[in-house]
Amino acid sequence: MQNLEGKIVLITGASSGIGEACAKKFAALKANLIITARRKERIDKLAYDLVQKHKIEILPVSLDVRNFISVKSFYESLTPEWKSIDVLVNNAGLARGLDKFYEGKIEDWDEMIGTNIKGLLYVSRVIVPQMVERESGHIINIGSTAGHEAYPMGNVYVATKFAVKALSQSFRIDVLEKGIKVTSVDPGMVETEFSKVRFRGDEQRAKKVYEGLQPLTPDDVADAVIYAATRPKHVNINQITLTPLAQASSNFVHRKK
Ligand code: NDP
Ligand code: 8X3
Numbered sequence: 001m002q003n004l005e006g007k008i009v010l011i012t013g014a015s016s017g018i019g020e021a022c023a024k025k026f027a028a029l030k031a032n033l034i035i036t037a038r039r040k041e042r043i044d045k046l047a048y049d050l051v052q053k054h055k056i057e058i059l060p061v062s063l064d065v066r067n068f069i070s071v072k073s074f075y076e077s078l079t080p081e082w083k084s085i086d087v088l089v090n091n092a093g094l095a096r097g098l099d100k101f102y103e104g105k106i107e108d109w110d111e112m113i114g115t116n117i118k119g120l121l122y123v124s125r126v127i128v129p130q131m132v133e134r135e136s137g138h139i140i141n142i143g144s145t146a147g148h149e150a151y152p153m154g155n156v157y158v159a160t161k162f163a164v165k166a167l168s169q170s171f172r173i174d175v176l177e178k179g180i181k182v183t184s185v186d187p188g189m190v191e192t193e194f195s196k197v198r199f200r201g202d203e204q205r206a207k208k209v210y211e212g213l214q215p216l217t218p219d220d221v222a223d224a225v226i227y228a229a230t231r232p233k234h235v236n237i238n239q240i241t242l243t244p245l246a247q248a249s250s251n252f253v254h255r256k257k
Contacts, residue, residue, distance in 0.1 A: 002230050005030040009229075010085045012065055012123055013092030015042035017192030018142060021218035022089055025226050027054045034082065036063040036074075037092065065092045065119030066111075075126045084134065087229055088127050090120045091142040095157040095198040109156045116160035120167065128175070135179040140225055141168045143186040145243060151250040158250075161186075172238065181236045183228040188243030188250075191215040212255030213246035 009026045013019035015037030023035050027050040035043045035058060043060040051058050059082060063074055075083070093116040096108035124139060131137025146154055147161030168184035175182065195206035220242065228237040246254045 002232060004087075004229065007031045007086040008034065008082065008084060009087040009089065010034040010036070010123075010127065011089040011091060012036050012063070012119070014046065015039045017194060018187070018190060018218045018221045019089070019091040020046060021222035022091065022225050023050065025219070025222045026087075026229075027056055027058070029226070029230075030054060030056055031087070032057040034059045034061060034078075034085070036061045036065075038062060038064050065123055066114040068118075068122045071119075071122045071126050083130055085127050085130065086136070087138045087140065088124065088131075089140045089142070089225060090123060092119055092123075093142065093160075095194065096200075098153045098198065099155075100153055101155040104156060112156050112160050116157075117163045117167075120164060124167075124171070128171075128180070131180050132175065132178050138181040138183070138229060139171055139175075140183045140185060140228060141171075142221075142225075143168065143184045143239075145186055145188040145241060145247075145250050147184075147186060148241070149250040154250070168239070172236075181228075183237045184239045185221060185224050185228065186239060186241045187216055187221045187224075188241075188247045189213070189215045189253075190218060190221055192218055212257065213244055213253065215244050216242065 004026065009031045011019050011022050014023045014035035023033055023046060026033060035047060037043050040062040047058040047060040061074055064070060096111050097105060120141065141164050143164040144161040146158045147165040150158045165184060168182055172182040189210060191210050195209045196203060199205040224240045224242055228240065231237055
């Protein structure tokens, strides 16, 4: 098992849900963290709590992954020590709306594509060259079961997660001779702020998504991320799909009445 103590782990979208759970689990393994998201007060609080608890170093950084200039200047502003990122968790992402594609909102499409595809690319483009130079590192992308199978009205969100799957496969090939690991962790339904964000704060509608079944927790997904990140040096976990017991795939979900 790889020891993560003292390693540097960068997590995007660490202010909530899966990203926050990953931060807590990497911190418990004594990794030093760069935690990023747009909501600075949340990541500041998380950093404070985890430093108190685990006596590690944490850099909370306010970052919108959609803005390449910000992503680039954030990385350039890091000290050489912090620049040597060992594990990159590309987690920031969201869905907006659930509409037939011919009724979809252009601003929702732009936000999903800008965050889930372009944001992941921008962060990777800036962080990975130092991994290539050191011939060491691990990129972990959070995909989705939505990247394996389309579901009604998922259209653009589904397309972004198909893109994440394609990028994970491409990254793996592109860095194959550089000793860098690439993993895609692809969850089904996880109860986080995801559905609240998708339905713009409509709590009732968000709750309905998980009605009649026990969804995954953010910790369940973070466990899979940690599993991938702690395998021995010669082992690459290419892809992990995990779903609630009651979910076979995007379209097959068993709900108790
Ligand atoms: P949450 O809404 O709880 O968390 C999303 C995170 O992404 C937040 O920290 C948010 O931070 C961040 N984020 C969103 N937009 C941006 C942006 N432009 N720049 C930087 N950070 C951003 O949802 P989840 O934890 O569920 O989602 C995490 C990932 O997991 C996403 O990629 C999602 O697609 C994926 N996923 C989720 C599933 C689920 O059922 N919940 C299932 C499969 C995959 P902030 O708003 O502070 O910027
Ligand atoms: C999130 C899971 O099923 O809402 O990726 O698309 S789903």
